Amino acid sequence: MIQVTKVSKSFETIQAVKDISFSIQKGEVFGLLGPNGAGKSTTINMLSTILKSDCGSIHIDGYDLSENQNNCKHLIGVVPQEISLYDEFTAYDNLLFWGSLYKVPIKELKQRITHLLDLIGLTERKNDMIKTFSGGMKRRINIAAALLHQPKILFMDEPTVGVDPQSRNRIFEIIETLNKQDITIVYTTHYMEEVERLCNRIAIIDAGEIIAQGTQSELQQISNVKEAVEITFKSMSSPQKEKLIELLSFNMNFNSSKVIIECNANKELSKIISACNSSGLIIEDLHLNKVNLEAIFLNLTGKQLRD
């Protein structure tokens, strides 16, 4: 559906995006994960035609973006990071305006507005001015405004920024519903949990470069981050350590009275605790190191996502 090949973009002396390549299949929810300033929005702006890349090529549904901007614009919908709505218009009038830019016949447009207002749960508020809406409600109208022309691809640039948990869940449900309708979604965020919940595949972007991409398990393999149990003992003598090594056949890293055991924690935890007891070790603290995107990102980039 989307093919990005060796694309770069610079602003004066700053290279915002460096030689990125990725492809997105139809119906996927593709996550662009990276900290602020990583190049996510620049990438979205290039994909959504408002920014020209310095080099490389972008194809959307078979169209070369540089030659078929207008066709591509009809294929894509963009949910911008900013709440890009007219405060003095009602929700309905905003949707009517944004939809009319795509020359949707008025009767059909009105039907779509009714349907989308229902989807985002704001039918009751359709005649209220946007300025009276909460941040979460504005975000939902922001999403609906991008769907009026029924795009095949939806770019969502950090659509949950500044939103309360309840509204965030509502937005997730909307995205899941849209994905069921076979809409391809490109989702940028710096929230791991959003990507983990929503995205089939992920590209980790940092300082304008794609560090890694794939499914979460593929990223786990690439990053070599393994699930582990981290145990701190009250004390640990050499014989106790040797006994533990003898009882457990996992890869273990010892550090003073602490050990990190690489294993499937859910499956092996009781066996590990039993081995510790048999070795005479008194457990002071136990911590499960789950493999998540946070750990993968840390491993791949050497920094926390929210740095």
Next chain:
Amino acid sequence: MILTILKKDLKLFFSDKKAVLLSFLMPILLISLFAFAFGGTGNNSRKTKPIELLISDIDNSVDSKNVVSKLMSLNEVSLISKDVAEATKLVKKGKYVGVLILGKGFQDSIAKGANLPMELRYDAARQLEMGMLQSVLMQNLMSAIGEKSIKARMNSYFDENFAGIPNTVRAKIFSDMDSGNNMIGETMNPEMGLKMTSVIKEDIKTGNLGLIQAVAGTAIMMLLFSIAGIGGGLLDEKDAGTLKRLLYSPLKATDILFGKMGAALILAILQLIVMFVFSWLVFGLPIFKDITALVLMILATAFAVSSFGMFLVAIAKTRQQLQGLSTIVILVMSAIGGSMVPLFVMPAIMQKIAIVSVNYWGIQGFYDIFWRNLSVIEIVPKMGVLIGIGLIMSLISIQLFKKNISKLIYA
């Protein structure tokens, strides 16, 4: 704490170089402009340009030529000879302040001591120049023909009333006159029979000139401010993110600008219509005198003004910049174009500079309709200039907007 706020605000202010420049440049420019307009620059030795006066010497006699030659020698007046019809037309169009007509029988009238067939047809829209001209003319006409005319009149008077008066007595009286006895001079007609005629028809109500000046001048100046404000909505859209969203849609950058220009044009037309209708209802401005000319002039002015407003928007990148820029440009244009002060009270050089201002062409166009009673055809050149200004400003705005659109989004 206060110092921190103060430092922060100053830092924010000085970070926008263009806005800073405009903030300081604006008052300096305005001071210079008004000082120049009201003749306050340099020392008083500055030479003023002579007033251009048309002359039609129909009599073509020795005495009339004598008057022409006397007037030609003056520094204050520059004479241009034209026939009466053409000269009257030019004055009516506002090209010249007036025409002095020395009628048939001018010389004979002097010899007979009769009223002189002498007429000054003038443009009342140029009151200041007229005042100066009148004073210069009276003074010099008096010295050119006054003595001869008065002596002839007195001889005629003596013949009628004191036929038997000895020639020696008459000679004594004339000798006293020559020696500067003002007693006789006081009895003279101060205008030497000079007939003053405004070229504008009598059907115009008195005071219309001031009204036209007030309506046209103020309307155009306020319109410029309104349009700059409406155009500034584009910068608000940038801040709100809706400009970016508009660009995600199939719209082109130029479509957005054309949309704004269209809205500005419609509002400009509406604003002008409302102002003229108000002036008609409240002040009795005769807006139906030539409705076709008025409608066309409103359209041309609205187009020029709305395009100019959009040009200002295309230059500015922030609301602050637009505010500073529009204030300075509009005030300067309004000052030199005659919106604030009628052009006829300004020095000749300022009247020449005025043609660079949209206000000038608009105001003069409305003068032509309401004051000079010119037909649509005769106003077409001024409308053409306004439309030309509009087209040029639109083209520049489009180029600037296309060039700066990405900067505008990412600024």
